[in-house]
Amino acid sequence: MYIPIPDLRQAKNLLVVSPHPDDAEIAAGGTIALLAEAGARITYAMVTDGSRGGLEPGVPEAQLAATRRAEQEQAAEVLGVDDIIWLGFEDTEVPGPEVVREPLISLIREIQPDFVISLDPWLPYEAHPDHRRTSMAAVEACLFAGLPMVQPEDLERGLIPRQVTGVALALSPKPNTFIGIDRTWEKKVQALRCHRSQFPSQVWEMFYPVILAKSQEYGNKANATVGEAFKVLTTAHLHVMVDTWEA
Numbered sequence: 001m002y003i004p005i006p007d008l009r010q011a012k013n014l015l016v017v018s019p020h021p022d023d024a025e026i027a028a029g030g031t032i033a034l035l036a037e038a039g040a041r042i043t044y045a046m047v048t049d050g051s052r053g054g055l056e057p058g059v060p061e062a063q064l065a066a067t068r069r070a071e072q073e074q075a076a077e078v079l080g081v082d083d084i085i086w087l088g089f090e091d092t093e094v095p096g097p098e099v100v101r102e103p104l105i106s107l108i109r110e111i112q113p114d115f116v117i118s119l120d121p122w123l124p125y126e127a128h129p130d131h132r133r134t135s136m137a138a139v140e141a142c143l144f145a146g147l148p149m150v151q152p153e154d155l156e157r158g159l160i161p162r163q164v165t166g167v168a169l170a171l172s173p174k175p176n177t178f179i180g181i182d183r184t185w186e187k188k189v190q191a192l193r194c195h196r197s198q199f200p201s202q203v204w205e206m207f208y209p210v211i212l213a214k215s216q217e218y219g220n221k222a223n224a225t226v227g228e229a230f231k232v233l234t235t236a237h238l239h240v241m242v243d244t245w246e247a
């Protein structure tokens with residue numbers, strides 16, 4: 001591999017791009033808490049409000065959106081997240097990456113992150129379009145945020161083009177970075193449990209053993225009991241690089 005993989009553990013200013021409330025905690029909650037404890041500034045970009053992700057029929061969308069917003073705020077506080085930006089796209093109807101990347105490019109230029117965490121858009125069996133489109137928009141935004149001729153109106157209002165150091169893709173079929181999260185595991189679990197609309201007790205009883213087993217598998221690779229996994233890349237890996245699949 002000709003381009004070195006940057007070290008996510010060194011992130012000082014992190015932007016987390018999540019399709020729905022709860023995805024950031026599921027995919028990366030332990031790592032987010034570790035980085036926050038180390039003093040990193042953490043911003044969430046929440047693409048939808050999760051207003052159709054309910055398990056009970058008949059709940060008005062606006063009511064579920066308010067519930068999930070409150071749950072997400074609580075979970076973010078547990079992990080030490082500084083700020084949540086709600087992008088306001090419709091749950092289950094996230095448009096294509098050419099639409100969603102626009103506010104993400106502006107946000108990267110505004111907050112100047114060194115690392116962006118999102119999901120891996122090349123997870124082959126991901127059926128949820130919000131996940132596919134959000135994650136693709138995130139990598140496209142990382143690729144374009146440094147190019148001044150893309151969205152030049154950003155520069156007219158004082159934003160500065162930004163080339164991020166690294167893009168960390170969680171829920172990846174080809175992870176290259178394993179981070180032990182023993183110290184923050186309890187925070188991750190507590191943050192997940194804030195999403196009560198998503199994890200009522202009967203769902204939690206099924207979900208917890210699965211996430212624990214996967215976290216133990218990743219922990220093994222990081223000399224820890226539990227861990228999280230990412231495909232960490234530079235923006236250079238994200239264009240005309242035939243070896244990135246194995247990076």
Ligand SMILES: [Zn+2]
Pocket residue numbers: 019020023131
């Ligand atoms: Zn989701």
